[in-house]
Amino acid sequence: xxxxxxxxxxxxxxxxxxxxxxxxxxxxxxxxxxxxxxxxxxxxxxxxxxxxxxxxxxxxxxxxxxxxxxxxxxxxxxxxxxxxxxxxxxxxxxxxxxxxxxxxxxxxxxxxxxxxxxxxxxxxxxxxxxxxxxxxxxxxxxxxxxxxxxxxxxxxxxxxxxxxxxxxxxxxxxxxxxxxxxxxxxxxxxxxxxxxxxxxxxxxxxxxxxxxxxxxxxxxxxxxxxxxxxxxxxxxxxxxxxxxxxxxxxxxxxxxxxxxxxxxxxxxxxxxxxxxxxxxxxxxxxxxxxxxxxxxxxxxxxxxxxxxxxxxxxxxxxxxxxxxxxxxxxxxxxxxxxxxxxxxxxxxxxxxxxxxxxxxxxxxxxxxxxxxxxxxxxxxxxxxxxxxxxxxxxxxxxxxxxxxxxxxxxxxxxxx
Amino acid sequence: xxxxxxxxxxxxxxxxxxxxxxxxxxxxxxxxxxxxxxxxxxxxxxxxxxxxxxxxxxxxxxxxxxxxxxxxxxxxxxxxxxxxxxxxxxxxxxxxxxxxxxxxxxxxxxxxxxxxxxxxxxxxxxxxxxxxxxxxxxxxxxxxxxxxxxxxxxxxxxxxxxxxxxxxxxxxxxxxxxxxxxxx
Numbered sequence: 001x002x003x004x005x006x007x008x009x010x011x012x013x014x015x016x017x018x019x020x021x022x023x024x025x026x027x028x029x030x031x032x033x034x035x036x037x038x039x040x041x042x043x044x045x046x047x048x049x050x051x052x053x054x055x056x057x058x059x060x061x062x063x064x065x066x067x068x069x070x071x072x073x074x075x076x077x078x079x080x081x082x083x084x085x086x087x088x089x090x091x092x093x094x095x096x097x098x099x100x101x102x103x104x105x106x107x108x109x110x111x112x113x114x115x116x117x118x119x120x121x122x123x124x125x126x127x128x129x130x131x132x133x134x135x136x137x138x139x140x141x142x143x144x145x146x147x148x149x150x151x152x153x154x155x156x157x158x159x160x161x162x163x164x165x166x167x168x169x170x171x172x173x174x175x176x177x178x179x180x181x182x183x184x185x186x187x188x189x190x191x192x193x194x195x196x197x198x199x200x201x202x203x204x205x206x207x208x209x210x211x212x213x214x215x216x217x218x219x220x221x222x223x224x225x226x227x228x229x230x231x232x233x234x235x236x237x238x239x240x241x242x243x244x245x246x247x248x249x250x251x252x253x254x255x256x257x258x259x260x261x262x263x264x265x266x267x268x269x270x271x272x273x274x275x276x277x278x279x280x281x282x283x284x285x286x287x288x289x290x291x292x293x294x295x296x297x298x299x300x301x302x303x304x305x306x307x308x309x310x311x312x313x314x315x316x317x318x319x320x321x322x323x324x325x326x327x328x329x330x331x332x333x334x335x336x337x338x339x340x341x342x343x344x345x346x347x348x349x350x351x352x353x354x355x356x357x358x359x360x361x362x363x364x365x366x367x368x369x370x371x372x373x374x375x376x377x378x379x380x381x382x383x384x385x386x387x388x389x390x391x392x393x394x395x396x397x398x399x400x401x402x403x404x405x406x407x408x409x410x411x412x413x414x415x416x
Numbered sequence: 417x418x419x420x421x422x423x424x425x426x427x428x429x430x431x432x433x434x435x436x437x438x439x440x441x442x443x444x445x446x447x448x449x450x451x452x453x454x455x456x457x458x459x460x461x462x463x464x465x466x467x468x469x470x471x472x473x474x475x476x477x478x479x480x481x482x483x484x485x486x487x488x489x490x491x492x493x494x495x496x497x498x499x500x501x502x503x504x505x506x507x508x509x510x511x512x513x514x515x516x517x518x519x520x521x522x523x524x525x526x527x528x529x530x531x532x533x534x535x536x537x538x539x540x541x542x543x544x545x546x547x548x549x550x551x552x553x554x555x556x557x558x559x560x561x562x563x564x565x566x567x568x569x570x571x572x573x574x575x576x577x578x579x580x581x582x583x584x585x586x587x588x589x590x591x592x593x594x595x596x597x598x599x600x
Contacts, residue, residue: 161576164576164577164578164579165573165576165577167576187573187576189574189576190541206571206573209529209569209571209599210569210571211571211572230569230570230571231548231551231552231570231571231572232544232545232548232571232572234541234544236541248541248544248545250545250548250552250570250572253548253549253551253552253555253556253570254552255544255545255548255549275549276542276545276546276549277545278540278541278542278544278545279540279541279542291540291541291542293542297500298542319500321540321542321543322540322541322542333540344537368540369540412576413540
């Protein structure tokens with residue numbers, strides 16, 4: 001009985017709801033992959049945590065049907081476990097602590113029982129184990145010759161509201177499981193990476209009387225003020241070369257989009273509509289997508305910076321209040337229900353400015369803060385559904401969504 | 417006094433810096449590639465840079481002054497708005513008129529900061545802009561009532577400064593508002 005109970009308890013842990021996956025479309029033709037754990041040193045809770053993190057990452061690369069059974073095996077056993085003998089691929093890994101207290105991991109990939117790829121990893125502190133798990137998934141993806149998942153290695157920066165007029169700015173991995181608070185205290189929102197290498201960022205400080213855009217160099221921990229505007233100041237996007245910012249400022253109470261040259265410190269007003277123009281995103285060096293209320297409700301428009309030509313992009317929904325762009329693709333957030341005070345559904349949709357493509361990317365709950373990865377391969381977003389907030393990753397090519405439940409707090413805005 | 421503590425970036429944040437560059441060969445003897453996922457010494461950004469930001473709380477020096485300011489501020493109204501709207505109803509216009517009277521008399525030595533707020537429906541830039549348009553509508557009404565524009569500053573807090581956090585219709589209505597804050 002005791003054994004049965006223990007087994008039940010164990011299975012419960014294995015199948016507990018965190019860090020799991022929502023698969024919108026099942027691709028049954030994918031090769032099967034099992035993961036075998038040969039770890040020593042660490043306790044069972046940690047071993048299981050690592051296993052789950054790895055399984056989640058391996059699912060996100062969308063190349064395998066990953067078996068979720070946690071099975072233990074000695075690292076040097078020649079054969080795969082009997083339960084896994086029909087699996088096309090098996091990853092076997094061994095976690096162990098070295099004399100310096102660092103966490104080491106040896107990993108090998110077996111195809112039909114033969115080792116085809118292997119690599120060792122080391123991190124100084126086991127608390128950042130998730131980066132090893134991301135690195136393994138990245139390497140397996142590279143080995144399989146699939147499109148790069150470079151975005152797995154990128155950092156996410158987000159603001160979390162912790163109380164009225166109080167927020168933190170946090171840097172994390174793409175699943176938000178590792179979190180480091182970089183700015184604590186005060187009222188600071190809308191963080192945006194300042195460059196591709198992610199060694200600096202901008203954010204809006206609302207602590208002084210005038211909203212101010214600040215710049216933080218992570219390496220030197222220096223903070224400098226960039227520009228202020230009465231009413232509102234948000235850095236909505238940063239150009240690929242890092243030299244031009246798209247700002248929403250409200251000179252004289254009028255929220256409009258401005259371009260700001262980082263080198264010359266000069267800004268230029270790009271929109272003049274008397275309602276609301278916000279959330280500008282670079283599509284190319286010369287064109288932006290943005291949200292405007294010029295039809296009486298928020299909707300997505302594009303503008304050529306050189307010619308002032310403005311075009312409506314979305315002809316669906318009555319409240320499309322946020323967007324992110326990559327080339328000619330735009331992902332936007334749409335309110336699906338017309339009742340402002342009932343259970344609202346906000347879904348993400350993908351449109352192209354060059355074809356008539358429109359694709360709904362989410363199905364339930366409140367889905368917001370979409371951000372394309374730099375290479376356009378994936379979209380990160382926040383999903384709130386049935387009282388649970390999760391970070392979501394959409395793999396556009398594979399038509400799959402993955403969710404990582406968030407532990408606490410409400411995300412105010414984020415950048416990837 | 418408000419302060420911003422900028423803390424160091426720990427090892428993990430440098431991990432990917434390490435990964436994206438060429439993989440360092442750590443041990444030539446190793447059978448497989450050994451990837452040093454993070455270099456052992458934690459590159460801790462040492463300084464805890466504390467930045468002091470001038471804020472309304474830190475400026476007030478005289479207790480008498482503060483008392484006056486708080487007393488007057490408590491008499492100033494909160495202006496409420498309809499869902500997704502920033503126009504002022506006649507009921508709210510009366511409140512603004514009364515506030516303008518205070519502004520011309522007992523509060524004539526102070527400046528005012530108008531703080532725009534929204535309900536939780538929409539947490540993006542658009543919501544901040546909506547909060548700002550509400551603030552701007554109140555500012556214009558105050559100017560029409562004879563208050564000098566130079567005495568008025570504005571800020572939008574979007575949905576980040578709620579007075580009520582229940583998920584009810586009544587609660588959302590309370591959050592769609594503009595508050596008056598006096599500045600010396």
